[in-house]
Amino acid sequence: MFEKMFANLGKMPEPISIEEYISRQNELYSTFQSSDVLILCSSLETIHSNDVHHPYRTQSNLLYLTGWAEPESIMFATKASGTWKTHLFVQPKDTLKEIWEGRRPGLEGAEKNWPIDQAHSIDDVESTLIEMLSKANRVFHRMGVMPSIDELVVSSIKKRDRARQRLGTGPISVEDPSNKIAEMRLIKxxxxxxxxxxxxxxxxxxxxxxxxxxxxxxxxxxxxxxxxxxxxxxxxxxxxxxxxxxxxxxxxxxxxxxxxxxxxxxxxxxxxxxxxxxxxxxxxxxxxxxxxxxxxxxxxxxxxxxxxxxxxxxxxxxxxxxxxxxxxxxxxxxxxxxxxxxxxxxxxxxxxxxxxxxxxxxxxxxxxxxxxxxxxxxxxxxxxxxxxxxxxxxxxxxxxxxxxxxxxxxxxxxxxxxxxxxxxxxxxxxxxxxxxxxxxxxxxxxxxxxxxxxxx
Ligand SMILES: [Mn+2]
Structure with a gap:
């Protein structure tokens, strides 16, 4: 019933290029100091009824910076040896899960086809983030998206409280990066x-x-x-x-x-x-x-x-x-x-x-x-x-x-x-x-x- 309508539609545009995502990332990172870190969490999946999920839609800020739309994902960025690197925790490949729930790009796919320098398994999120946060000064993170990560950020601030007096490192503040990203998103x-x-x-x-x-x-x-x-x-x-x-x-x-x-x-x-x-x-x-x-x-x-x-x-x-x-x-x-x-x-x-x-x-x-x-x-x-x-x-x-x-x-x-x-x-x-x-x-x-x- 839609054939004629569809014929009038015109071609789909090219997707947004990897280069454009990387330039967005760099524009954001240029507002940070070298000891800052950025953490961006995906939305949680929500239940429609019993074990049936609502169709998944991730956080727009994560989409804006990476184009990554999968659940159970966390992006983070740090500066190492003078260069900002974009990391992404993702669900690893898992044949049995993929048979039931659908294909996953996995770590390799994320690094190959998305603007990601290094992919990690979501199973390693705690140890990796704790280590990264121990070296951070300011943490750019939006509270309330993924409660488990909120807890991790808060506990790392508490934990470093004493050590900071000795070492001079460790997170001292948490800021919401949303306004910085919103300013960028305002201009298309x-x-x-x-x-x-x-x-x-x-x-x-x-x-x-x-x-x-x-x-x-x-x-x-x-x-x-x-x-x-x-x-x-x-x-x-x-x-x-x-x-x-x-x-x-x-x-x-x-x-x-x-x-x-x-x-x-x-x-x-x-x-x-x-x-x-x-x-x-x-x-x-x-x-x-x-x-x-x-x-x-x-x-x-x-x-x-x-x-x-x-x-x-x-x-x-x-x-x-x-x-x-x-x-x-x-x-x-x-x-x-x-x-x-x-x-x-x-x-x-x-x-x-x-x-x-x-x-x-x-x-x-x-x-x-x-x-x-x-x-x-x-x-x-x-x-x-x-x-x-x-x-x-x-x-x-x-x-x-x-x-x-x-x-x-x-x-x-x-x-x-x-x-x-x-x-x-x-x-x-x-x-x-x-x-x-x-x-x-x-x-x-x-x-x-x-x-x-x-x-x-
Ligand atoms: Mn309207």
Whole structure:
């Protein structure tokens, strides 16, 4: 069912090169002193039920520095004879385990195919780390990812406490390296953008597939299956966050997750879904009438949200504060709601964060960073000031309006009862202005009306 769609997709990009990973490692190491050590742990596996695990996804920082995605792994880096070396503890080859659980690259594979100077067996982690920590001064390690390693770090500090007075060595502080790595991850390289573009293309076509199927006699779960089916068909690992498929009243619940209601003829269905490709996320929301024709009230609200989204995208230029898109979106939304009589305040009053009427219908932010994490890392207010947008940063633009008639906190106007609309694209800050990574996903009223229900 996806053959034609897939034929339009285009080629998968080359994976991120070993050289790029090594240059990321060196950039990070250049901020350290020679007696520092870095430790990065993989995520723990989590249980779905009894002895069944959730699909495994490692820590994004480990992916960013090594591309290594296996469980039970710990990277560490030290400077020896004037050069920083990257080490990795991995699960060793084990035929019996591999028969049951799947192939392992092992020590040899890790050294050969990943940006790793030396691989070690995870079975030796304790003795090796204790020895390494005894010579360290500052330890860069994030607490709370792998408790067994936290204990080891803390005990090595305690243990060296006395010896340090005699020898002058041993760890004296533990620092979280996350902020250093986050600063690097905030600016995407060309190779990263290529991965994100592919995730965005797959996600765009998946949304189109759901639109073509349409909502007549469909259920939310069926639309979800089309979207997520295409994610896998196209070769991505699947969703980058659980899909939201809400029709009618459900479209007015921001993080609706049941996805199991039948779509009513003429309702709006809101779909917020994106694929993950080689660890990189896409995040798209589209909202469309189940029968392919916007009613007049739906059309009014949709056009206001679309205008606000385009105004916000236009603010995605180098030099602007990251808050500029949000402010632009809010202004257009408020103006639109004043025009159709929903907001009775002046524009200035409507935008007030405490007493403004806009927040009754638009209660979330317009943007978040996107990258290896769908809500990607990066401080929004360094030193209390809004981050200035720079080429290579990627963020979402996702204004919306939500008229839940079920809400006791507002008096929902009958005309717009249970209409929920959000339009979300992923935007790269380009040298010359915004680059919409998810541009292949249609969003004008004319485009949507010509596609919905028009199966190919
Ligand atoms: Mn989002």
């Amino acid at each position: 390289s060309d190779a990263e953008i290529a991965q994100m573009k592919f995730a965005s293309d797959v996600s765009s076509l998946a949304h189109i597939a759901a639109m073509r199927h349409g909502g007549n006699n469909a259920t939310e779960n069926q639309l979800q299956s089309i979207i997520e089916g295409f994610f896998r068909y196209a070769g991505t690992s699947g969703w980058s966050y659980p899909s939201i498929v809400g029709s009618g009243e459900n479209a007015t619940i921001l993080h609706y997750k049941e996805n199991n209601s039948p779509c009513e003829n003429g309702d709006i269905v809101l779909i917020d879904a994106g694929a993950e490709f080689r660890g990189y996320a896409a995040d798209i929301t589209r909202s469309w009438p189940t029968n392919g024709i916007f009613t007049e009230p739906q059309r009014e609200l949709y056009q206001i949200v679309l205008d606000s989204q385009i105004a916000a995208i236009n603010e995605c230029v180098p030099g602007n504060p990251y808050t500029a898109p949000h402010e632009a979106a809010r202004k257009v939304l408020a103006e639109g709601l004043i025009k159709i009589g929903i907001i009775t305040q002046t524009l200035e009053e409507a935008l007030d964060s405490k007493s403004g009427q806009l927040k009754d219908w638009y209660m979330h932010n317009t943007s978040h960073w996107i990258g290896l994490d769908v809500h990607d890392v990066g401080v929004y207010l360094p030193n209390g000031e809004p981050r200035v947008l720079q080429p290579g940063m990627c963020l979402t633009i996702e204004p919306g309006l939500y008229f839940g008639a079920w809400r006791p906190d507002v008096d929902c106007p009958q005309r717009y009862s249970n209409i929920g609309i959000r339009i979300e694209d992923d935007v790269l800050i380009g040298e010359n202005g915004p680059v919409v990574l998810t541009e292949r996903c249609p969003k004008t009223i004319t485009e949507i009306e010509s596609i919905v229900g028009n199966a190919i």
